[in-house]
Amino acid sequence: MTPLTIDVRELMPPDPAVTVIRVSGYLDAHTASDLESTLRTAVEGGSVRLVVDFSDLDYISSAGLGVFMVFIESVRQAGGDLKLAAMSDRVFSVFDLLGFPVVFNIYGTTAEAIAAFPNHGDS
């Protein structure tokens, strides 16, 4: 079993910054708390434009999904969003069964997710 590893990057351009959180390994009820604290650090640090990159995630269990619910409202109220990107079919099916696509914006690639944030120039 590969434990969950989390990599956080700040993308400066486009303005304002987007925080990309790349998860890899194994996301279940046990490792979800690691991801929660990472997300909390980012949100409390002022990031409201967040993208979670699932491209390297090996496994996700339905028990680990509640973590995304914790921040979605506060981030959206602050004018940002928590977008999910680059899920494998397997991972997507878990989200899909639960009905998560109605709550979250899910994109095929991280680039699409970042591009989906409105730029200052646009708004």
Add this chain to the structure above:
Amino acid sequence: MARRTRYSSVLLGPSSSTDLMPPRQATQTAAPSPPVPIAVIPSLIGAGLALLLVRIAVVTLWTSQQGFLYSIVTSGLAAAIMALVVVIYIVLPRRTRLQDVSYEHVTSAITTYVVATLALIVFSSIAPQQWEPSDTVLVRLVAVVSLHIAAVGTFAVSTGLAGFIIMVLLIRRHQRTYVLLRIMAWMIAVAWLSVILLPVSEVFVVGTILATVVSSISLLLNIRRMSWLATLTLSKKIRLFWLSILGLFTTVVVAPMLAFNPDMPMTAAMEAFLPSGRVVPALLTLFGELFFSRILLATLAAMPNSGLVERRSSEVEALTNLTRKIAQAVSLDDLLSAVAYDAYTMCRAHGAWVELYAAPGTRSDVRVVGAVAVGPDFVQMVHRDPTIDELLRTSSGPVHVDSVPDLHDRQGDPNAPAAVGSMMSVPLLDGSARIGTLVVISTMEYGLEPHDLRLLASFADVVSVAVDQARLTESAIARERMQQEMNVARSIQRSLLPRASFPSQAWSVDAVMVPATDVGGDYYDYIEFANGHRGVVIADVAGKGVPAALYMATLKGIVLAEMRSALGPADLIRRINAAVWGSIDRRTYITLTCVELHEDSGVVRVARAGHTPMLVKQQDAVVALTPSGVAIGLVAPEQFFTLIDEEEIDVGYGGICLLTTDGVNERRNHTLDELGFHALQQVVENASTATASEIVHTTLHVLDEHGGDEPPHDDITIVALVYLPPEGTS
């Protein structure tokens, strides 16, 4: 009778030990020799006094004081008196035989001997012991009486000394002790005889010398061991040392006087009492000389380690006391206060305390427990000194700082706390974690004994054991209580699941729920809608254990409250979401599938709130029904309302529905492979003419085969529905 005794000792364990006790007590009481009638001693003394008076009368009144007859009578009387004295000394100690030599006996015996001997020397020098035949009877009587007192006194005192030596020697009775004592007795006889026969031939001098040497060697062999001395305290040893010097001095004066100086009043009296009578007291006093020398040497030799003996015995006493206090202490603070107090008294310190730290390694405030002779303010003051603060908090073992000012000089730190000259500290551990420190201080530099550090360290060990024990007991009780509560919770949760079978003629329904821990977050129930149709609910609260079980119980209440007004599965799910929304933790959600079963047809209406798909077997085809919907608790009721769809399917006779929670399809084996939906599809496909309970059991079997020894990580719930063909067909 014997039979009964044996049984009782076998059956009643403790009584067998009491059976053993009486014989032991009997041997103890039998140990002293046969009791001597009390009347014997006074009569012996009376007889001796009578003989003494007779002899005094004879000597006083026998005017010529010459001739063979006079010698025979006076010598015979003298010998008889001396024999009586010896007999009295033999009989007397038997009545009060010592079980063990005590310091008090030895010192009082030596004192008595020294005082009596000096008194005799003084008495025999002052009192007139010589008379002329021309003197009046009265003058002669005074002289004769004083002579007799001096002679019998000298003999009695030296015999008493011998009796005392024998008493001490007999404490450790070996076969050899008796042999050597007998040799000594015979040698005294030989020496006496040799001296008596000395006028006949000079050769008998050899006998005298030989007897003296042999008896002295025998005595020396007998007094080789003086082990009882070693356990005396230092002050007792010092007193015994001075007393033995006094005893030795006395014997050194008296022995040569009796042996070689016939002109000395005492010796003369002895000679006048019985020709050559001085030999026996002389020899006995020589023995005393040897004995006192031995005590002197033994005391000197045992003196250096007496400090050690005292220290050991007080250490053992202190540890025993502490262990007793631990047994009585009701709290850790009580125990630590006792430790601090004991450390204070044992080390003769000027202050002692136990300090506890909130958490290992943190520099949070120090809590002071059981400070003796110092206040908490003083302790805080000591901690303001960074050198000492670090020393107390971080030292890994016992520390002795014999000079605190010196320590500061070395550290180049001028802020030494006044009033602390020297200190010792030992860490208190709970397992491997540092919980505090036991500290002892003296106001003087070099004011604490280095040996005491070892004692403090053993105090700390005792505390660690006690703390450990208290914690273990506490956690065992907590674990026990927790387990009992979990057992209750488990049975309550079981009672929340339907107990009666599904009330339907057309549908065969069976279900099972297996929690991964004691309680779980899975739920299923048999329900009835407003339109009278019956149905089934299966749900899974995200997470497991007690939090999930609490939500599950809440869910059950909501389902029961809402089902009778619900128009169908989708409506019920919407109502549940509306009830739950806002009151459920944001990271928790509930997936749920609700099924309505039509009695008169195989129609099934299904709504799904993010739950795993329902497998349906319709003729030979297995389909997974996934009507759109989102898990309960994720979105607000208005949005949720539009997201829930309902599907309807007619399964037909023999149609099968299988509802599961994700604990089933996500069941992992030791290589972490999940069971998956495909295996469940197989179960449904192969279950051609099975009943609902057969399908449930087959599914459980498939799960067990896949999972093997790997414990399930999530709750497992299986609900099977079969639309039965009407009776009579197939």
